[in-house]
Amino acid sequence: MAERNPTRVHLVEKLEKLVEAYNLGTVQVETFFEALKALAAEMDEEERRAARENLSEDELAIFDLLTKPEPKLTKGQELEVKKVARELLEKLQDQLAITSWRSNQQTRAAVQSTIRFTLNELPTEQYPEAVWNEKVDAVWAFIFARRQQQAGRYA
Numbered sequence: 276m277a278e279r280n281p282t283r284v285h286l287v288e289k290l291e292k293l294v295e296a297y298n299l300g301t302v303q304v305e306t307f308f309e310a311l312k313a314l315a316a317e318m319d320e321e322e323r324r325a326a327r328e329n330l331s332e333d334e335l336a337i338f339d340l341l342t343k344p345e346p347k348l349t350k351g352q353e354l355e356v357k358k359v360a361r362e363l364l365e366k367l368q369d370q371l372a373i374t375s376w377r378s379n380q381q382t383r384a385a386v387q388s389t390i391r392f393t394l395n396e397l398p399t400e401q402y403p404e405a406v407w408n409e410k411v412d413a414v415w416a417f418i419f420a421r422r423q424q425q426a427g428r429y430a
Contacts, residue, residue, distance in 0.1 A: 276318060280336035281417060282343050286318055333421065334360045340413045341394075346401040355398055363393040367418065377419065390414050 277283045293310050296302040302310070325335040337360040342348060348356065366389050376382040394411055402410065
């Protein structure tokens, strides 16, 4: 889950802390299993969120990167950000289809440029320059890492 969407890393951290507490003997077995069931339910709910939001898993990951932990958005602004996430992945399809895009400087630069230009469509008032730059970097890192994971899976 966290590989598909880096904003889910908190779920991994919760699981690790829970297992660590169990291994250290600081939590009783019944309490451990109740906490584990609650975490599983939370993870299940997170898995369903993409469908609820009417987004693909990659679109949801980009949406989350653009909205978590900030900025706080209105429902209308959230719809704008979802549209930007969809458009970005559509625009990147041809560039990312090139097998060696990560190692080709020109293609990599084109991907970065597409990210920057597409994220210019975000609501300006909610994304001041510092936040916008942070979001561009986060989306670039996600695209680079996610496509590398997918390429490794098919190799």
